[in-house]
Amino acid sequence: MWEQLADLYATYQSTLGYIGINSLLALSVYTTLSCGQLALGSAGFAAIGAYAAALLTMRAGAPFPLALLAAALLPAAVAVPLGLPVLRLRGVFLAIATIGFGEVVRLGIVNWDYVNGAQGIVAIPQKASLWMIFLAVAVALFALGRLRGSKWGFALEAIREDEPAARTMGIATTSYKLAMLVAGAALAGVAGGLEAHFTFMVAPNGFGFGRVVDMLVFAMVGGAQVFWGPVVGAAFLTLLPEILREVAPLVGIEPGPLRLMVNGLVLLAVILFLPNGIVSLPQRLRELRQARRAAA
Amino acid sequence: MGQQIINGLFLGSIYALFALGYTLVFGVLDILNLAHAAVFMLASFVALALVGHGIPILLALPLAVLFAGLLGVALERIAFRPLRGRADSNISGLISSLAMATVFEAVALEIWGPNISRFPFGTVPETQFSLFGGVVSKLQLAIIAVAVVLFLALTWLVKATRLGREVRAVAESPRAARILGVDVDRAISASFFISSALGGAAGVLFGLAFNSISPDMGRSVELKGLAVIILGGMGSMPGAVMAGFALGLTEVFVVANLGASWRDAVSFAGLFLVLVLRPRGLLGTAALREA
Amino acid sequence: MTALLRLEGLERSFGGVRAVDGATMAVEAGRVHGLIGPNGAGKTTVINLVSGLLSPTAGAIAFDDRAIAGLPPHRIAALGVARTFQNIRLFPDLSARDNVLVGQHLVRRPSLLARMLMLPRARAEEHRARELATALLERVGLSERVGEKARNLSYGEQRRVEIARALASEPRLLLLDEPTAGMNPVEVQSVAALIRKVAAEGHSVLLVEHNVRLVMDVCDRITVLNFGKVIAEGRPAEVATDPAVVAAYLGNPK
Numbered sequence: 001m002w003e004q005l006a007d008l009y010a011t012y013q014s015t016l017g018y019i020g021i022n023s024l025l026a027l028s029v030y031t032t033l034s035c036g037q038l039a040l041g042s043a044g045f046a047a048i049g050a051y052a053a054a055l056l057t058m059r060a061g062a063p064f065p066l067a068l069l070a071a072a073l074l075p076a077a078v079a080v081p082l083g084l085p086v087l088r089l090r091g092v093f094l095a096i097a098t099i100g101f102g103e104v105v106r107l108g109i110v111n112w113d114y115v116n117g118a119q120g121i122v123a124i125p126q127k128a129s130l131w132m133i134f135l136a137v138a139v140a141l142f143a144l145g146r147l148r149g150s151k152w153g154f155a156l157e158a159i160r161e162d163e164p165a166a167r168t169m170g171i172a173t174t175s176y177k178l179a180m181l182v183a184g185a186a187l188a189g190v191a192g193g194l195e196a197h198f199t200f201m202v203a204p205n206g207f208g209f210g211r212v213v214d215m216l217v218f219a220m221v222g223g224a225q226v227f228w229g230p231v232v233g234a235a236f237l238t239l240l241p242e243i244l245r246e247v248a249p250l251v252g253i254e255p256g257p258l259r260l261m262v263n264g265l266v267l268l269a270v271i272l273f274l275p276n277g278i279v280s281l282p283q284r285l286r287e288l289r290q291a292r293r294a295a296a
Numbered sequence: 297m298g299q300q301i302i303n304g305l306f307l308g309s310i311y312a313l314f315a316l317g318y319t320l321v322f323g324v325l326d327i328l329n330l331a332h333a334a335v336f337m338l339a340s341f342v343a344l345a346l347v348g349h350g351i352p353i354l355l356a357l358p359l360a361v362l363f364a365g366l367l368g369v370a371l372e373r374i375a376f377r378p379l380r381g382r383a384d385s386n387i388s389g390l391i392s393s394l395a396m397a398t399v400f401e402a403v404a405l406e407i408w409g410p411n412i413s414r415f416p417f418g419t420v421p422e423t424q425f426s427l428f429g430g431v432v433s434k435l436q437l438a439i440i441a442v443a444v445v446l447f448l449a450l451t452w453l454v455k456a457t458r459l460g461r462e463v464r465a466v467a468e469s470p471r472a473a474r475i476l477g478v479d480v481d482r483a484i485s486a487s488f489f490i491s492s493a494l495g496g497a498a499g500v501l502f503g504l505a506f507n508s509i510s511p512d513m514g515r516s517v518e519l520k521g522l523a524v525i526i527l528g529g530m531g532s533m534p535g536a537v538m539a540g541f542a543l544g545l546t547e548v549f550v551v552a553n554l555g556a557s558w559r560d561a562v563s564f565a566g567l568f569l570v571l572v573l574r575p576r577g578l579l580g581t582a583a584l585r586e587a
Numbered sequence: 588m589t590a591l592l593r594l595e596g597l598e599r600s601f602g603g604v605r606a607v608d609g610a611t612m613a614v615e616a617g618r619v620h621g622l623i624g625p626n627g628a629g630k631t632t633v634i635n636l637v638s639g640l641l642s643p644t645a646g647a648i649a650f651d652d653r654a655i656a657g658l659p660p661h662r663i664a665a666l667g668v669a670r671t672f673q674n675i676r677l678f679p680d681l682s683a684r685d686n687v688l689v690g691q692h693l694v695r696r697p698s699l700l701a702r703m704l705m706l707p708r709a710r711a712e713e714h715r716a717r718e719l720a721t722a723l724l725e726r727v728g729l730s731e732r733v734g735e736k737a738r739n740l741s742y743g744e745q746r747r748v749e750i751a752r753a754l755a756s757e758p759r760l761l762l763l764d765e766p767t768a769g770m771n772p773v774e775v776q777s778v779a780a781l782i783r784k785v786a787a788e789g790h791s792v793l794l795v796e797h798n799v800r801l802v803m804d805v806c807d808r809i810t811v812l813n814f815g816k817v818i819a820e821g822r823p824a825e826v827a828t829d830p831a832v833v834a835a836y837l838g839n840p841k
Contacts, residue, residue: 096328151691
């Protein structure tokens with residue numbers, strides 16, 4: 001029995017690790033969503049963290065915890081000069097500016113010979129274990145959970161609901177938004193650093209626009225109104241392709257297109273019918289049942 | 297130098313066509329339609345498929361453009377209309393369009409596979425002319441010509457027809473437009489038709505120009521398109537055209553003088569500077585849209 | 588007594604329209620000062636200018652002798668100015684108490700570290716804050732509805748939550764923008780009593796209102812605005828009989 005469990009573990013280790021990594025990435029988009037800002041620079045921040053950590057362990061022989069610390073701090077530091085001009089922009093413009101930032105990071109890496117440009121770095125030592133990844137997720141969830149219901153959590157919610165009104169109550173909204181951008185950058189950086197040392201390689205094409213879109217989708221599908229929603233979304237959407245891979249031959253569609261199609265349809269269904277994500281499903285069902293009862 | 301200008305104009309006309317579609321929908325609905333690039337891509341494939349069935353390109357192009365327009369109308373119905381009342385409709389619209397883009401890409405991937413497809417040899421004539429010290433192919437001239445015709449057609453549509461007036465009214469204030477008797481739903485559907493038709497045209501022309509069609513061909517153009525509409529001013533059609541040409545020309549010059557790896561950096565550097573220094577771009581209005 | 592709030596030649600244009608056109612007025616500390624005028628006179632614009640949501644195109648605003656025109660709203664709030672909104676801007680999914688808690692932002696000084704480490708003093712601070720919020724809601728007569736989501740409250744109740752929320756920051760100056768709009772006479776009376784109580788406790792009030800009787804009852808001084816200009820100023824009785832005011836409200840007979 002233990003052998004079977006060990007086998008199961010080995011097979012699914014990668015999936016479990018990715019559930020954790022994707023959770024961190026989803027949370028990195030959530031931090032700014034929680035105060036109403038759509039900031040899509042997390043792929044760039046993850047890239048910075050991944051490359052910084054990989055370079056530190058491989059070229060400078062640094063201990064892994066130190067590399068992870070750098071993976072958190074370097075993107076966080078970059079987030080400050082990025083955020084100050086860019087957080088003033090409304091809605092869609094902020095999204096576009098941060099998408100642009102992500103592309104600039106990716107293009108910078110592609111054109112940087114020291115890190116092998118587009119080919120990326122391989123043979124990164126596998127120092128990230130599952131428990132480290134899950135510890136990181138746990139710490140992130142704890143911190144975000146503690147924010148909720150505190151003075152700062154209320155301020156963030158106020159900013160999301162009605163930023164001008166929040167300002168008239170003395171909330172320095174730009175500082176809060178910047179703090180959330182920095183926190184998100186740190187989370188994305190740590191995720192990048194962990195991923196690099198979990199999958200032995202990093203390459204710039206893993207940090208493009210498509211990647212940050214994935215992160216946004218994890219957060220929205222899970223539910224961006226509560227801090228644990230993005231983790232639910234990440235878990236669901238990381239497991240889904242695994243399940244679909246088994247299903248694909250039965251349906252007669254290639255796994256690649258099938259995964260993409262299901263992702264798209266799930267996202268569409270969520271945004272149209274369950275805008276607050278999977279975590280709001282129980283409440284939604286309750287509401288529908290009440291409405292039906294009232295109509296009867 | 298003349299060569300570069302020609303190349304720049306030709307690249308720019310494709311960017312401009314693509315960006316026009318983007319900015320039209322943004323101007324009318326205040327929503328960024330991220331499925332635009334997927335329509336761009338599908339139109340190209342449709343043209344390819346039609347040509348593969350023996351339909352001449354001169355007919356395949358308008359048919360593909362028509363297809364793109366209709367796809368846009370469907371897109372609006374499925375992904376945008378249900379969200380119209382919502383408070384966060386621009387973010388949810390963006391995500392909804394993303395979902396549709398994913399679905400479109402999946403369809404293309406399933407039907408045509410991930411590899412690059414090409415138009416069969418002989419689809420377009422190979423003749424070239426020499427002009428202003430450069431070499432230009434008939435195809436390049438044709439693309440520029442088609443683009444110009446479409447710009448003029450769009451301008452006429454927007455300025456001189458009733459539909460154009462209605463679209464402009466809805467762009468300014470749907471509530472006021474409705475009170476004035478404008479069929480807002482129809483105007484919005486029409487905007488999406490036009491927008492996606494333009495994007496589709498850009499897609500077919502792009503596919504012909506570079507003879508390279510694949511499910512992810514929209515990716516890089518999509519982001520450049522964003523840069524173009526920001527530079528030109530969100531919602532400004534003349535701005536999109538000007539900025540499209542400006543980007544095309546700049547990219548060609550940058551590649552010629554600094555090397556190909558700097559090409560994409562131009563659009564994003566430009567995007568950044570504009571957003572930080574003058575968010576409304578060249579010709580955009582600073583006014584926020586009212587409900 | 589020096590004026591707590593002073594407006595000098597305040598102007599604000601929108602495109603070609605001068606919403607506020609050279610307004611000069613002063614609000615004395617400890618007073619209830621009314622700001623009335625026909626629709627479109629610029630009253631809400633004045634409130635937006637004082638609270639910092641808008642910047643003036645000309646003129647000056649001094650709060651406690653400090654120039655505040657053009658300062659960001661959160662700085663102005665930190666100086667001791669709080670406001671309510673003409674079209675009620677509560678946070679709809681937060682409870683009445685939580686809305687008021689947000690209003691306490693400026694007066695709470697919890698430690699982030701204590702909160703993260705779940706120390707007892709963090710819990711104690713939150714407990715105090717919640718008690719205070721509940722007390723404020725009692726003051727406005729809403730002790731029954733403390734846990735109710737703001738979207739489920741009646742119109743009159745929502746207005747009172749907004750007032751409680753504004754009081755939560757212990758402001759020196761309270762800007763009330765049509766706090767009794769849509770209320771029945773009984774509710775109006777309780778708001779009037781509340782305003783008088785609040786003033787007695789030391790807050791100064793700038794009250795924008797359409798309900799002229801309320802304004803006459805509650806205010807120590809009144810400024811009348813029309814087309815963005817101050818057309819009259821003085822004690823209620825003086826203003827009520829001022830011919831310019833009568834003309835503005837009733838229109839020119841010619």
